[in-house]
Amino acid sequence: MPRAMSHTVSVVFEGRNRSPVKILLSTDPFPDTGVSGRLMGTYQLSLIALIQLLRSVRSRSMAVIPDQKVATAVSNADAPWDEFDSQWYADHNYGEIHPDDHAVISRVGRFFATRAIGRKRHAIDVGSGTNLYPALAMLPVAESITLWEYSASNVRWLEHGVRPYGQLWDPFWEALRESAPMYRRFQRPRAVLPAIAKVEKASVFALPEGLWDLGTMFFVAESITGIPTEFELATRNFLTSLRPGAPFAAAFIRNSRGYHVRDLRFPAVAVTEYEVRRVLRPYADELTVEHVAPGQAFRDGWDGMVLALGSRNRRPRP
Structure with a gap:
């Protein structure tokens, strides 16, 4: 289901195994959580959960990307x-x-x-x-x-x-x-x-x-x-x-x-x-x-x- 840009934003950072990790920041209080892809982890989190996660991660690379842009782009893990x-x-x-x-x-x-x-x-x-x-x-x-x-x-x-x-x-x-x-x-x-x-x-x-x-x-x-x-x-x-x-x-x-x-x-x-x-x-x-x-x-x-x-x-x- 499409997500409105006013409700979500994607944060992409480098995880511990050097694979890119995409986090979908949601304004919903209890968003669904799921993981997809072989290399790309996708997590949908509340704002509080995101802050807690980022405190536990030492990230060398981080970028904030509008969710609509990420949703239309094909990740490496999604290509055949x-x-x-x-x-x-x-x-x-x-x-x-x-x-x-x-x-x-x-x-x-x-x-x-x-x-x-x-x-x-x-x-x-x-x-x-x-x-x-x-x-x-x-x-x-x-x-x-x-x-x-x-x-x-x-x-x-x-x-x-x-x-x-x-x-x-x-x-x-x-x-x-x-x-x-x-x-x-x-x-x-x-x-x-x-x-x-x-x-x-x-x-x-x-x-x-x-x-x-x-x-x-x-x-x-x-x-x-x-x-x-x-x-x-x-x-x-x-x-x-x-x-x-x-x-x-x-x-x-x-x-x-x-x-x-x-x-x-x-x-x-x-x-x-x-x-x-x-x-x-x-x-x-x-x-x-x-x-x-x-x-x-x-x-x-x-x-x-x-x-x-x-x-x-x-x-x-x-």
Whole structure:
């Protein structure tokens, strides 16, 4: 049943397990209470109960959102991730290398070739989905690569897709070879990737802190939810999963209004360079954020990509 904005407001904060928690503050004296979702807890409380709860929680992130806005947005927990058609998505988005992908790959390749050389690193690609080019970009400087993915269908795709990867990814590797000599010197990428890659079925909201010293996250945080605070939490979790000094590359669909995978609709948060920079800046050094314009419209409802490059700082800024 719809709730009037004059009677409720939503408070979203980060819980103890780093999952987003949504509280519906109600003016009703005895509101119903319920919990829903795998990652998102939803509680409807009276004002007195809310005050008592907040006193017992040490929250690092809190935002007050009008209830109507939250009610119309799809949370990460509410999207049908296990029904995601992975092969369709791979064919539709990566069946050919698009100009904006080529531009992003070139920039990321040059960045890693100058910032990640010198030693082999333990790397992570967060929310790999059916996209192997972030892992390929880290391949020459990685001792291990963790492919961190939540969707069961994407996990199955990854487990087969990297052993070894198909010819679909050859143009993406060629773009990396064009970007820097490091990739031209690297031998047998098709054999090396399955040897060092490990698929981990887990949520971005469950990332541990400070384990990896190289990282990528491409088209994930803004494309797994319609709720801005979940986008921010996912982005922050990616950065805090890295060790101080770890180089990273993160890419975001710019101003996405959601997307279809066959007949299923998936949520998104519309972000620009401003939102990406604001969320990343407290956790990054030497941060660059730029708009990569779309080369062709193979999907409606967006206007290019936002690419962020930098390194994890040692102490978060306020």
